Amino acid sequence: MNTIKKAKDATNAFTRNWANFVIKFKWPVLLATLILAIGLGSQGNMEFDGDYHVFFSKSNPELEAFDALQDKYTKDDNVIIVLSPSNGNIFTKENLTAIEELTAESWNTPYSSRVDAVTNFQHTSAVGDDLYVDDLSYETALKTEAEILKIKEKALKEPLLVNRILNEAGSVTAINITVRLPGVDLNEIPGEVTPFVRNMISDFKEKHPNFEVHTSGLIPMNTAFFESSMNDMGLTMIMLIIVIITTFILTRNIWSTLATLIIVIFSIMSAIGFVGLMGIKLTPPSSVFPTMILTLAVADSIHILVTMLQKMRKDGLNKVDALKEAIRLNFMPVFITSLTTVIGFLTMNFGDVPPFWDLGNITAFGMGMAFLYSTTTLPALMAILPVKSKVRKEEIKAHNNWYTSLGNYVVKQPVRLTIISFLVIGGLTYLATKNTFNDEFINYFDETVAFRTDTDYIRDNLTGIYNIEYSIGSGESSGINNPEYLKNLNAFEDWLNEQPEVIHVNAFSEVARRVNRSMHGDDESFYRIPDNRDEAAQYLLLYELSLPFGLDLNNQINVDKSETRVTVTVDNITSADMIAFSKKGEAWLRNNTPKPMHAIGVSPTLMFSKLGFRQADSMFKGNIIALILISIVLMLALKNFKLGLLSIIPNVTPVLVGFGIWALYKAQINTGMVIVFGMTLGIIVDDTVHFMSKFLRARRELGYDAKQAVVYAFETVGKALVTTTIVLLAGFAVLSTSSFALNSYMARITVIIILAALIIDFILLPSLLILTSKKEAVSAQNIRESQIAFDK
Template sequence: MNAIKKPRKITNTFAKRWAEFVIKFKWPVLITTLALAIGLGSNGNMEFDGDYHVFFSKSNPELEAFDALQEKYTKDDNVVIVLTPSNGDIFTKENLSAIEELTAEAWNTPYSSRVDALTNFQHTSAQGDDLYVDDLSYESSTKTDAEIAIIKQKALKEPLLVDRILNKSGTVTAINVTVRLPGKDSAKEIPEVTAFIRNAISDFKTKYPNFEIHSSGLVPLNTAFFESSMNDLMLTMIMLIIVIITTFILTRNIYSTVATFIVVMFSIMSAVGFVGLMGIKLTPPSSVFPTMILTLAVADSIHILITMLQKMRKDGYNKKEALVESIRLNFMPVFITSLTTVIGFLTMNFGDVPPFWDLGNITAFGMTMAFLYSTTALPALMAILPVKVKVKKETSGPEKISWYKSLGHMVVKQPVRLTIISIIVIGLLTFLATKNRFNDEFINYFDETVTFRTDTDYISENLTGIYNVEFSIGSGESGGINNPEYLRKLNAFEDWLNQQPEVVHVNAFSEVARRVNRSMHGDDENYYKVPDSREEAAQYLLLYELSLPFGLDLNNQINVDKSETRVTVTIENIKSADMIAFSDRAEAWLQNNTPKPMHSIGVSPTLMFSTLGFRQADSMFTGNIIALILISIVLMFALRNFKLGLLSIIPNVTPVLVGFGFWALYKAQINTGMVIVFGMTLGIIVDDTVHFMSKFLRARRELGYDAKEAVIYAFETVGKALVTTTIVLLAGFAVLSTSSFALNSYMARITLIIIFSALVIDFILLPSLLILTSKKNTSKETIKELNPQVQLDK
């Protein structure tokens, strides 16, 4: 008995002395924590990085392959401006003139290296041995109706235009601006390009109101990431207001609300300082850290405050006695929940997405500081503030049973039935959880309130696909792209790609070779094929390149020594798994039908995002297992009971399974942001388990209650605190669920389900299991005889 009580006695003694120390030196403690928070906060430097590259680690193989392709050719960061005239016909004098004007203006875009449009498309023709390459439509305002009709006829027959720059019906067209960002400061370069494009579009709309305009591309994608970061950061202000109101309603004490607010602000200030000290640049996932910390930090304070106020209202303690007793009862549970939350967030470092590393590290630091402030600044403030509560008067009539005590009585009457029902429900939802599928389409990272999303959807439906896969097809020798055998194989690959159901457009050098060969033979369709000899192919290529204007050369398709060419395949907006399957299918075709130098792997930002969720899931698996083991070990030591430590795994893991089961009914699709939910929520939901089990064990060890009485005691003493913290957590993640960024909103939505499920499981399944697995303990009278100091009252 003494061996059992000794560790707890040490813990209780420390917590009691700690509380007495903080209360005695309340002003120095408060000033010291204020100085610490301000000192850390003064180092804060919130910089944002909207470049999509931040989602990929430097060792990511898909990123390495994509960067290698861009080094061979040209970087393809771009802006696509899509124009739809109200009259439904691109090919009018007025419309072509407007497009020509906007194309010329697009060349002034900062860092622009190329502008592709309908009007400046390089159309080939030949007279004798001379090859002529001209803009498809120049000085459009001077064209006759007959000339425009010829231009339309040529354009709608041109494979390099249709389904890429021009739709099949000639009602929608695009201007593609390629930019070469220096990459020195994306926070400056991307906004610079975006500002110019937006101004150009605004001016164009003013001058030509008959055009509907949409824009997409990698630069607008980066801009959407950046603006999502800023918008999500603003959610913190909304959440702060909700927390203040919720805390006041639930504690019914203005001073508790003030103290909670100060602890939260200290914690966020410290986290902001950590961001600056570590040189972290915020991204859409990591920018939600203030909301995370705000939500989670409140839980620490709530437990201490509610216990303190309960002691004052129900038991008649004065403020100091209540504060000391609250710290004594809650110090260890709050420490454990803070520790497990930190462990959960740190497991994000096992993943393959750097922004989630940052989110995990920042939140972990913020939660560490939240524990420090909730056990120092909070009690110091409550000791200083004139807290007064109305003491509950004893009545001569029958005692009114609280809702929580009633729930406890209901549970202890039927633990077997509740356990069986819980296992059946959890088992069913766990089965449903297996029906979720990964889908990381980056377009769906944004909801329909984001202009980038709606514009991209419009472009996909009316002109061309936004997703693509690229291949660098080698010949094995310098100048080898002029080898007729190479060109025939490349042509065969192009034809195979065009036959695939998901393919919208294929841009390959073999098309250029066929087109020039036809032009050099008097536009005879019989010569619309690759040249028959290497010399002929080399000569035609040289003539074509010499005829191209500056900025519209073939550097984006052919490498420097003409040993490789780039094939760009535009595909429909398909699911991640289908995207990966298509790339694998194309790679397999090359391996089976071409010589080894032509074998290539598919790369593109689209493909990188498609594989991101799968790679994140694989890498997070180890982290989640480690988190589960560490948290279980912490609970075993904290509870000083191996059996209960193992038992705690059930209420800590099952809410996640239940959450994903409900998600299968809601969406059945999970993205990269949701992969981290297991490790993240594992630390959060431990809060309910630890506080319930700690009160259960106190009743068993200190008060000598049997299992059923201990469960009722736990409900009565900690039930309100658990409900209160759950409401605050639900409020916080509910605000985050309104984010326009799906990685954050989906993560928040499933976390809402998991947190609510955790409370239900901790109120139904956990107490039932505690009763069923507990041995009959020594009676209260025997406990009294062994230790007369034990108080049997609450």
């Protein structure tokens, strides 16, 4: 007890001296923090990076494998323009002419290297020993109806077109624009490619209003990432207005509202400076940092302001004395909650998604600065501003009656409430295990985003948008002309086409069969792999020489013709199924082909599918470390080992409850939700720390028994906890409206967890404090000493 008393006295002395210093030198303190905030803010330089590559660390094995595949062939950043004529028939003279015009215009897209469409599809035919390769439909405006019908017949029989560029009914078609971005400027996509494509489509629709147009591909996806970042930054202003209104309603004091506003602005300015100093490029996950900091920073100010106003209204203290007492009572709890919040956000660095590293680091820095400003700028401002508050004993009594009644309700039945709480928590924890992980990157965006709705349309009416790629080696230069290699490749293609998930397969074996048929007078019996290597090599050379610029086979064959690329388009399947399908393909190659043909599946789709699982695995360690560190911090801060351990229950169970309720709501979690445990662990500690600190103050300073201490905690900190919870709920509710699902889902479950934390801290925590404190006794001497210290 002596050790605890000495530590308590030292803490009280420090906080009193701090309060006296800040209030005495209020103008220098205010000026110094203003210069600090402006100085940091001046270093801010916010750039947005919408490239999907930012979601993967440089050491990510899937990214390394995908980059290696693209180095062998051509990069396939693309824009898919899907056209649906109102008459439901692509093959009319007017419609084909329009498609041909748009195809020609698509070549003008910045950085375009290839344009594939039904009209410029390289159709092969032979006359004698000569091989002819021509656009399937050129100068369409001059074609007769009979010629159009022949074009339709050829197109609908072409495996390389159907379910890829053309649907089976011939009612929907696509133009695929491949671009090779230099990668030297972040503005290449949002500032050059995307505006050109949108203007081109706008002009096309104006000229041909009978066409419905949808776009997808990696370029539109990157654009959607970029625009989601910008939109989510805009949520900050909405949240700022909500904070101002909420703070004013709850504190009923214009000056406290103004002071709170200044604190959050200073905190955000400092975080923006941190972004610039660290050279961080913002992404959809990290761009929400202003809303996060704004929401969390308010909590620090609210606790100090609510206590100050209570002391003025209830106890009749003057402004300065009330401010000093508010700092004394709240300095350590605010420090502890800020520290635990920082620890929680820093655990994001254990994950495998760089944008969440940035979000964690920026928010952690912002929260550190928010603590500094809340304990310096805030009291300095409140000492300067003409804050007045009338003593409202009746109103205070009414408020206290509400919190007192709740406290009395809890202390009368701690055993019953504990049993009920654990039964409810146990049931929801069981439900939490029913959540499944699914990280389809298309679902990163909600239906308000054009990229999402367009991609869904393309999936339903033309082809799948998920794919897996294999680079199949032959083991030797020019080995792709080996008939044995081609037969094995053809067998793999056939096996893939038999799989229920597969929509389309694009493999070089199809080109070899098609050219072989053409070289034999289009005889269907020769639609097979050439019989000997020389023949296959000769046919390939002849075919390549006949292809026009930009439509060569570089996207399918590597430079020395030792490997070919197989692209498998699959239906919308879950992340787990995508990974399983990739492994199934790899296993087939191992079991049915020579070793040089063994390959692993790669693609952005597969990368995103594996990303969430990698994130979950890596975050597990971070969450354990966060839990241990936060528990140690609480043990040291509360100066009570048992209560430090006890605090784990109200800090962990809200997360279990949150995911249990989520199982009833969605039952699916994504990459953004994996970080929720570490992030919310630091946030919900706020309620626990403040309640426990007031409980211990009543026990140690006032000599109350456990039940009286619980009621005291409800009366003194209940309103502040409800106030901060409302602000937190408002902030994350605003963020939950984000069109970016990683952010919105994360925010929605955080709302559930924060609300659960307040309920648990008002029901289960006080019940446990009573049950575990029954045998504790406070000495009469200590009571007297504490009472004397308190009265001072």
